[in-house]
Amino acid sequence: MMKFSVILFAAFATVVVTAVAASENRIKVKTIFNEVTAKYEGDDVELYCEYSIASGTDIPVTVTWKVGDGPRYATSIYECTGYTNSAKTCVTEQVLDATYEGRIKFEQNYLTLSSVQGSDNRNYWCQVALEGSSQHSDEEFDMKSVVLVVPDSGTMPKFNTVIVQEDSVQQLGKEMLITCECLQSSIYCEDIYWYKGPVDSENSNYDLIYTRVTQHYATSPGTYLQYQSYGDWEHRAVLSGDSLFVTMLKASDAGRYWCEGRTAAYKSIGEWGTDAHSTVVEIV
Structure with missing residues (x-):
């Protein structure tokens, strides 16, 4: 029993040290x-x-x-x-x-x-x-x-601005809500992408968590929202508005989260309709 307690304490200490070092x-x-x-x-x-x-x-x-x-x-x-x-x-x-x-x-x-x-x-x-x-x-x-x-160049302004909550500390096994607001969302910010990372040394690849994508079909009126979670986030992650809600938090959930707001692809606004903001989550 004592040996198990020592091992458990050491594991807990490792988690605490990791959280401190991460900041x-x-x-x-x-x-x-x-x-x-x-x-x-x-x-x-x-x-x-x-x-x-x-x-x-x-x-x-x-x-x-x-x-x-x-x-x-x-x-x-x-x-x-x-x-x-x-x-x-x-x-x-x-x-x-x-x-x-x-x-x-x-x-x-x-x-x-x-x-x-x-x-x-x-x-x-x-x-x-x-x-x-x-x-x-x-x-x-x-x-x-x-x-x-640049004036007189077929000028495109910035359409969307994303605001995310400050860095936070979350508890292992619990749930968390990371708030995100896409300003002007009622007009241009139809699509929301949540992802984590980067996950490579070149700072170019990310892990998708959850997406809400607006689909538009020429053969039928109106638009349709498609929701999808990815990989290890299935059954744990959902959207609350533009914000991300995650349950059953794991140690591997610690890291940098990005909320990206995008204009729906069918509107052809492109990069001027995209903004992203990150926040760091520690798990203790």
Whole structure:
């Protein structure tokens, strides 16, 4: 009996240590504006992005700027390594998309894009990841978006903005509700995607949890909502409005959760109708 108690205590201690360690280098990304408008084509613009680390330590991070349709599908255009909150400059930087060559730089928390063109009217994502490997990589990573509007270019503004509750601590075996609100949801935010991660070292793959997708059929009037849970989340996850409700919490449920609001595909708004926001859940 005593041996079992020692083993049980050790297991509990491991859980507690894991929870504490998970919070130390947690990253949170912040953008001041959801949308930035250039004065005219050919203008220089600045997109602001800052981040914080829960421990307060100034550890080097890699800042990657992406463009496109949400965290899962956006493509990298620029990468800055060795960035710190004190120096606010890159140790190395690389332009990953030739269309931005010679026009892009990140320092002092600003991405400067010079001589903007109509094709620069995109949904930009600021991704910050802690440098070096870690067992808590999804917590040491975050990203937020800002739309750049270029006048006279078939301008597309930012249609949706997603707001998610702050990080939380949940109890093993219990249930949790992660609140999510998609602003302007009555007009443009028909589809909701919940997912977790990233789950790979390249920060590109995620585990789907639950989706609500709007279907539109040309042969019949109206639209139809399709609800689906995935993998280990079946029979445990449901939507409450746009929020996620999960029962029978497991230790593996700890990590970074994303609520993504999207405009229904049949409306053809694309990346300007997509926004996502993350929150971290610890299980104790």
